[in-house]
Amino acid sequence: xxxxxxxxxxxxxxxxxALDTLSFELTGVNARKPLLIAAENERAAEKAVxxxxxxxxxxxxxxxxxRNGEENPAKTxxxxxxxxxxxxxxxxxxxxxxxxxxxxxAELSFGRPPAETDFTRPLAPxxxxxxxxxxxxxxxxxxxxxxxxxxxxxxxxSPAFYPDAVFIxxxxxxxxxxxxxxxxxxxxxxxxxxxxxxxxxxxxxxxACALAALQQISEAAGTRSLPExxxxxxxxxxxxxxxxxxxxxxxxxxxxxxxxxGKNPAETLKMLFECAFPALSFAKDxxxxxxxNLVPDESAIDGDEQTLRREFEAAVLRLTERLLxxxxxxxxxxxxxxxxxEAVRRxxxxxxxxxxCLRMLQNLMEAAE
Amino acid sequence: MKTSPxxxxxxxxxxxxxSNSLEKIGEDMELRGVSRPMILSSRTVARSxxxxxxxxxYRPGMETGVTDTDIPADSDLETVRRLAALYTEKGCxxxxxxxxxxxxxxxxxxxxxxxxxxRGYDITPxxxxxxxxxxxxxxxxVPTTSGSGSEATIVAVIADTAQSKKLLxxxxxxxxxxxxxxxxxxxxxxxxxxxxxxxxxxxxxxxAFFCLARNPVSDxxxxxxxxxxxxYLPTAVAEPSDEEARLQMAIASNLAGTAFSNSMVGMVxxxxxxxxxxxxxxxxxxxxxxxxxxxxYNARKAGxxxxxxxTVLENEKAFLSTPKEKRPQAAANAVRRLNEKLKTLTxxxxxxxxxxxxxxxxxxxxTRDLLPRIANEAVNDGSIFYNPEELxxxxxxxxxxxxxxxxxxx
Amino acid sequence: MTVIKKEITPGKKPFKSLYVSVMLWFVGxxxxxxxxxxxxxxxxxxxxxxxxxxxxxxxPFGYPGFKAPAMFVQKTDGNRFRYIGTRAxxxxxxFLITFKSIEAAMLVFTFREKTVEAQAYARFTADGSLxxxxxxxxxxxxxxxxxxxxIIAGRAVRRYDRQERKHRKRICLYARTLAGI
Numbered sequence: 006x007x008x009x010x011x012x013x014x015x016x017x018x019x020x021x022x023a024l025d026t027l028s029f030e031l032t033g034v035n036a037r038k039p040l041l042i043a044a045e046n047e048r049a050a051e052k053a054v055x056x057x058x059x060x061x062x063x064x065x066x067x068x069x070x071x072r073n074g075e076e077n078p079a080k081t082x083x084x085x086x087x088x089x090x091x092x093x094x095x096x097x098x099x100x101x102x103x104x105x106x107x108x109x110x111a112e113l114s115f116g117r118p119p120a121e122t123d124f125t126r127p128l129a130p131x132x133x134x135x136x137x138x139x140x141x142x143x144x145x146x147x148x149x150x151x152x153x154x155x156x157x158x159x160x161x162x163s164p165a166f167y168p169d170a171v172f173i174x175x176x177x178x179x180x181x182x183x184x185x186x187x188x189x190x191x192x193x194x195x196x197x198x199x200x201x202x203x204x205x206x207x208x209x210x211x212x213a214c215a216l217a218a219l220q221q222i223s224e225a226a227g228t229r230s231l232p233e234x235x236x237x238x239x240x241x242x243x244x245x246x247x248x249x250x251x252x253x254x255x256x257x258x259x260x261x262x263x264x265x266x267g268k269n270p271a272e273t274l275k276m277l278f279e280c281a282f283p284a285l286s287f288a289k290d291x292x293x294x295x296x297x298n299l300v301p302d303e304s305a306i307d308g309d310e311q312t313l314r315r316e317f318e319a320a321v322l323r324l325t326e327r328l329l330x331x332x333x334x335x336x337x338x339x340x341x342x343x344x345x346x347e348a349v350r351r352x353x354x355x356x357x358x359x360x361x362c363l364r365m366l367q368n369l370m371e372a373a374e
Numbered sequence: 375m376k377t378s379p380x381x382x383x384x385x386x387x388x389x390x391x392x393s394n395s396l397e398k399i400g401e402d403m404e405l406r407g408v409s410r411p412m413i414l415s416s417r418t419v420a421r422s423x424x425x426x427x428x429x430x431x432y433r434p435g436m437e438t439g440v441t442d443t444d445i446p447a448d449s450d451l452e453t454v455r456r457l458a459a460l461y462t463e464k465g466c467x468x469x470x471x472x473x474x475x476x477x478x479x480x481x482x483x484x485x486x487x488x489x490x491x492x493r494g495y496d497i498t499p500x501x502x503x504x505x506x507x508x509x510x511x512x513x514x515x516v517p518t519t520s521g522s523g524s525e526a527t528i529v530a531v532i533a534d535t536a537q538s539k540k541l542l543x544x545x546x547x548x549x550x551x552x553x554x555x556x557x558x559x560x561x562x563x564x565x566x567x568x569x570x571x572x573x574x575x576x577x578x579x580x581x582a583f584f585c586l587a588r589n590p591v592s593d594x595x596x597x598x599x600x601x602x603x604x605x606y607l608p609t610a611v612a613e614p615s616d617e618e619a620r621l622q623m624a625i626a627s628n629l630a631g632t633a634f635s636n637s638m639v640g641m642v643x644x645x646x647x648x649x650x651x652x653x654x655x656x657x658x659x660x661x662x663x664x665x666x667x668x669x670x671y672n673a674r675k676a677g678x679x680x681x682x683x684x685t686v687l688e689n690e691k692a693f694l695s696t697p698k699e700k701r702p703q704a705a706a707n708a709v710r711r712l713n714e715k716l717k718t719l720t721x722x723x724x725x726x727x728x729x730x731x732x733x734x735x736x737x738x739x740x741t742r743d744l745l746p747r748i749a750n751e752a753v754n755d756g757s758i759f760y761n762p763e764e765l766x767x768x769x770x771x772x773x774x775x776x777x778x779x780x781x782x783x784x
Numbered sequence: 785m786t787v788i789k790k791e792i793t794p795g796k797k798p799f800k801s802l803y804v805s806v807m808l809w810f811v812g813x814x815x816x817x818x819x820x821x822x823x824x825x826x827x828x829x830x831x832x833x834x835x836x837x838x839x840x841x842x843x844p845f846g847y848p849g850f851k852a853p854a855m856f857v858q859k860t861d862g863n864r865f866r867y868i869g870t871r872a873x874x875x876x877x878x879f880l881i882t883f884k885s886i887e888a889a890m891l892v893f894t895f896r897e898k899t900v901e902a903q904a905y906a907r908f909t910a911d912g913s914l915x916x917x918x919x920x921x922x923x924x925x926x927x928x929x930x931x932x933x934x935i936i937a938g939r940a941v942r943r944y945d946r947q948e949r950k951h952r953k954r955i956c957l958y959a960r961t962l963a964g965i
Contacts, residue, residue: 008625010398012388016546017591020380022907025885028794029843033546035507038791045786058794060801060852060886062844065792071785081785089789129407133509164388208389209602209625210632213594220590224377237377244591290601293690294594297682306690380905503911542914586904638904754831756914759903759921764943 011208011251014167015150019240023174024053024139027095028061030170036093036135038066040086042106044098045072047141049180051097054139066091071102078102079118082109086134093135096168099183100147103138107153107166110136114165120155124163137170140239142181144189146262146270150243151250158353162250173239179232187238188328192271194242195222195328196278199321200255201248202295203285211251212291218244220298226327256365257281259358263348264341275325276335280369282318292317299324342370381589384546385632387526391555391625393617396424397431399470399514402552406512408468410439412461414481415472417443419518424559425472428516439466449479450533451497451541458487458495468512471550472559475522478515482530482548485510498534498541506545515550518559520610520623521571521658523578523631525553555628557620565611568623569716569724570658572607575627576600576709577642577661582633584672584679585640585760596633601686602626604712611719640761642668645770645777648752653739655731662713663728666706667773668761670783673702675762680705687712703784727780745774800886801842805853805870807893808840810961811927812855812867817960818927819864821953825926826863828919832878835859837868838920839877842889846882853889867964879912879920899924900942930957 018026031039043051055065066089071078082105086094096106111119114130122128148154153166183190198218201211218241225237249258257277264273292313293306299320308316325332349362390398403409413425420443429438440460445453461469461484471481487495489510500506515525530543563571579599582592603626609619646660669680681701684693687708696704716724725731728740749770752758758765765773776783818825841854856868856877883889888907891897899921902908910917929937930953 008391010388010390013385016382016384016386018382019589020378020905022380022885022887022891025887029884032844033504033507055792055794057885060797061794062847062850063794065794067790068788068792069785070788075785078785081787085787085789089791128405208391209598209629210385210389210595213598213629214591216597217591217594220594221377240377240590290686293685294597297685303694306685307694378905380907382906503909505911586900587906753922754915754918756910756917758918759900 008208009206009211009251009253011210012151012164013210013214013247013250014164014169015243016170017173017240017243018170019173019236021175023172024057024177027054027057027137027139027172028063031063031093031135031137034093034135034169035133037062038064038091039093039095039135039137040066040069040082040089040091042069042071042082042094042096042098042102044102044141044182045070046182047097050139050141050177053174053177053180054095054097065095071098071105073099073101078105079108079112082106083112086113093137095137095139097139097141097177099141099143100145104148104154106136106138107148110134111153111165119153119161120157124161124165128165130165136168137172138168139177140171140173140243142178142183142187142190142235142239143242144183144186144193144270146193146258149246149250155353159355171243173236173243175232175236178235178239181235184231184235187235188330189269189271190242191222191225191238192325192328193274194218194238194245195321195324196271196274197245197249197258198222198241199278200258200285201245201252202291203287204252204255205286205288207248207252211248214244214251215248216291216294216298218248219295222328223299223324226324254358254361256361259354260345260349260362260365263345263352263362264337271329272332272335275329275332276337278321280337280372281365287314287317289313296320337369337373339370339373342366342373377590378588381591383589383591383636385526385636386546386549387632388552389555389628390552391628392621393557395554395556396427396516396558399428399552399554400431400433400436402514403436403468403512404433406468406551408512409433409436410464410466411468411470411514412439412457412464412466412484413441413470413472414445414457414477414484415441415443416445416474416477416518418562419443419472419559422562427556427558428470428472439464445473445477445480447476448533449476449483449531450535451483452535453480454483454487454497454532455495457484458492461488468514470514470516472516472518474517474519475524478517478524478550479530479532481513481515482543483532485513485548486543497532497543501541501543503544506543506547508547510547512552513550514552514554516554516556516559517624517627519563519567519571520560520620520627521574523575523627523634525550526628526631527635553628555621555624557617557624560620560624561615561617563614565614566720566723567658568614569607569611569720570656570662571627572603572610572623572658573662573665573713573716574658575623575630576603576607577665578634578639579603579626579630580665580683581639581642581668582630582637583683584669584676584762585638586762587636587638587760588679589637592633592637595629596637597686599626599629599633600683602629604687607712608715608719611716638760639757640668641671641758641763641765641773643757644755644761644765645748645752645774647755647757648748649728649740652748652751653744654733655728655739659725659731662716663725663731663777664773666709666713667777667783669702669706669709671765671769671773672762677702684708706782728774728778729780740778742778745778746771749774797886800890801853804842804886804889804893808853808855809870811840811924812857813961813964814927814931814957815857815923816865816867817957818923818930820960821956822926822930825923828923829859829863829865831919832859832916836879836916837872837875837877838916839872839880841880842883842886853886877912879910879916881908881910883908895936898942899928930954
């Protein structure tokens, strides 16, 4: 029996006081002078980071504040890093910003822009550049932790892209710019975790990350404290994406951004989940483990496999309703699916990924007839 | 169950699992840009021909720098120095450790010596917590027992024989880069050793789940490990050549190692380390005996957590049909039943209490009069900090006496 | 993109640093005092190596050019602790607890987290001999129980053991701690 390899390259530091260990952790990787790259609209997070570094040995070398949709931020980050003599990168922002910082780090480490580097071949970095992120809520799907998205849209996987550490502090997540979209972020993480769980060939460690994500999303839905809720959601998002790194290619996850123009990613994933569920398979033990976290009534774990599947699907949809109370019952339309298929054909996904997405969309089109 | 207000978790080891994983080491070495490994192993492993599978997967230009199998049962500084000098002499650029805890710890020690320019290959300045602060040479670990989980830990224990003490090295940089879980390497593990190391892994997972430093990620790893061990350990003991059972045990041991590496362990290890040190009982045998007692002892403070283990130690029906307050005891009894099953499968060699345990010479190393000394010394074991319930000397003695006789604490 | 090419040197946390320094000073003196009045503590200290040096500090203690709160005690004759002060000199401590930040130290010294919780949450690193660590934590627990009212001490330790003649010992302990005798 062969199981997919699994690797999770980031240390997760989560909870009250996570940010206070920032200097300690940076010093542990021999970094004393990080370049801070922050999203323009995450000033509260930026201030929290600077405050957290008081009474420590860490000096911020400089700050790059990025606007949304900025062109080529990676180049500016690389230039600034070298000119200020920084030794590490500290990023706060959404998926696009994190991707830009990953790009910059890859260039700084390997001496060439990632688009010109072959990450499938042996690579020794020219220099060690530590990279840590301070999590804020991010409803956009973005790359997986081990992925980089090039300007062309192509996704390159490599263990080199993992941040060294991810700090998830409720003081920061609770003041994220996207805090009002926390339901969407949680729902997107929920479906990512479910799809990751359905891959029987993924390493049990990847499925364990998915199960942990489900537990945290369920807990978040029942938490009244906004900072703690957002922290749990940020945890779950990172864990569900880590779970997907160990999974087979999931066409639903890959195709979701092409449906509906990429708007409402959580609702799109919900729609795809409902369509795909009958064909997804789950280990009975994983269903039991999930239900123990998703459903307060213990008796939900009693039953044969079919009963457990039904309970699981119902529990996931109930949880979605709590997270997205205004979500409707979106159904795929032929025209929407057709447009998505066209977008997939034009995209930078590789042939195998395109074929997978197109097959999935074709099945949906036939069902929509 | 509620997430703790704060936790840290890391699992930075690349894991290859499955048949023919040994042959994938070459591919992994290529990605890391290395080509000339020092292979550390035991004589038994070297004689079995398993190392040949690793070399079969080498890419062009790769070649084994040197293979050494002269590693003592307990890793020590002298061996580290000797091997570090050999590593340099043969121009190696990475390490592969194929063996049990001692081989793996030796490899970690050698890695410190050759990566950090230690004068005279003396690694003692790096003993302690967090003293190693840089990336070391690539280290691949192939565990040949399914128990200790050393391929997933940030710790190395190396004896300083001159000073008669054990040095503890703890650093995230001591985590191996790659762990290879290939069922072929554990096929020859005898049934008794399989049972004992399997119970070691079970204890790691259980304690990681109910001790104080738990977190939701290590919980999920622990539960996956426990259900796999309960399902496959009896088969691995009864049918040693069952590759599927061996693979699943290797994966479970690795998951358990990751879980406890992030959540620590508790009184089973507190008492078990000392029983092992004083009476020279194998670690896994101590774990097997003590685990149900730790569950009973901690039931007051961690009852809900221990009770939840019933779903994986037994099944969901047992969990649902057992009243909440009785679940911790039921979980402990499930472990006892597993021990009894293993005892049957090993024709009585797997001990379920200390007075049953016999060493290779047929002697009984754990005697009643040793128990007070064990209790006295056990409370100086660091794992005690993570146990949910405080454990005084008198508490430790009470538990040891019950574990000696094989009677429940309740 | 807005680029700020200015180094931002972190400020200090003078009040929290002062509070933690005072608390560490108090703990150090209290450890010395409790070793004089409590036989059980002296029995525990007896197991420590002669001249054993134990410390508690806050990161970035030990970094050149940075002052961080710390305290050190040393085993002396008669199985007692002597409060050394805020620095250990050139000698490496046999056991050192280092809080990862001033905030982590504040959580413990304002009793918002038990010492055992702080350990479980990896709020501090513990470097040195494990046997010394276990003994030291037991002595610390006993000291906390003697120093603090039950409602606070119960939050600080894992198990609150009743003490004989606790109130008399407490008065004696406070007097010796403050007077340094």
